[in-house]
Amino acid sequence: DGGITQSPKYLFRKEGQNVTLSCEQNLNHDAMYWYRQDPGQGLRLIYYSQIVNDFQKGDIAEGYSVSREKKESFPLTVTSAQKNPTAFYLCASIDRNSNQPQHFGDGTRLSIL
Amino acid sequence: AQTVTQSQPEMSVQEAETVTLSCTYDTSESDYYLFWYKQPPSRQMILVIRQEAYKQQNATENRFSVNFQKAAKSFSLKISDSQLGDAAMYFCAYRTNRDDKIIFGKGTRLHILP
Numbered sequence: 593d594g595g596i597t598q599s600p601k602y603l604f605r606k607e608g609q610n611v612t613l614s615c616e617q618n619l620n621h622d623a624m625y626w627y628r629q630d631p632g633q634g635l636r637l638i639y640y641s642q643i644v645n646d647f648q649k650g651d652i653a654e655g656y657s658v659s660r661e662k663k664e665s666f667p668l669t670v671t672s673a674q675k676n677p678t679a680f681y682l683c684a685s686i687d688r689n690s691n692q693p694q695h696f697g698d699g700t701r702l703s704i705l
Numbered sequence: 706a707q708t709v710t711q712s713q714p715e716m717s718v719q720e721a722e723t724v725t726l727s728c729t730y731d732t733s734e735s736d737y738y739l740f741w742y743k744q745p746p747s748r749q750m751i752l753v754i755r756q757e758a759y760k761q762q763n764a765t766e767n768r769f770s771v772n773f774q775k776a777a778k779s780f781s782l783k784i785s786d787s788q789l790g791d792a793a794m795y796f797c798a799y800r801t802n803r804d805d806k807i808i809f810g811k812g813t814r815l816h817i818l819p
Contacts, residue, residue: 623805625807627809629748632714632811633811634711634796634809634810634811634812635796635809636809637806637807637808637809640805640806640807642804642805648804648806650806651808680748682750684750684807686800686805686807688805691738691755691757693740693742693752693755694740694750694798694807696749696750698748698749699748
């Protein structure tokens with residue numbers, strides 16, 4: 593079955609370290625997204641990418657970076673510049689040429705040690 | 706910039722009763738989609754219902770229906786015959802066709818009282 597795989601499920605980071613969250617999809621979707629979820633804040637858009645080698649900042653991009661070298665992969669790096677990285681991170685994708693909703697991964701919970 | 710507002714952080718409804726969750730959005734676009742997602746404690750995101758902006762008819766999926774008021778930029782979700790399994794966070798989402806940006810509201814936590 594096609595879907596989105598996020599790994600790892602739980603991730604711990606020491607202060608001052610960069611960490612990369614993986615997101616892979618085998619749905620052949622063009623567009624991919626990263627969201628951050630905090631209690632009471634809903635899902636906030638970090639970055640999204642409509643096509644390979646292109647991406648746009650969302651509403652809370654500061655302290656994060658992404659790459660889109662392959663259609664199926666959209667990794668998110670949480671840099672040391674992100675002062676409050678503890679959160680639940682969700683990756684999603686869509687087929688840009690349809691009205692279908694987003695497919696979501698199961699998420700990664702990032703915590704600071 | 707587009708925004709999505711859910712003004713009810715929490716709501717409660719008696720089992721078998723009907724409840725309506727509110728959502729308003731702000732956009733200058735004319736071509737877009739609206740969605741309601743359910744997120745149970747497992748944190749899995751589950752699509753409840755979707756609406757194309759160009760369609761005047763309100764979408765319906767079994768016990769779930771929407772009241773889409775395009776001029777008022779309102780997109781409320783009605784859940785009929787509420788069941789214990791409906792207890793979850795509900796998120797309203799907006800997608801523009803112009804640049805595929807998809808944004809969410811802050812969510813409404815729905816409690817079902819037995």
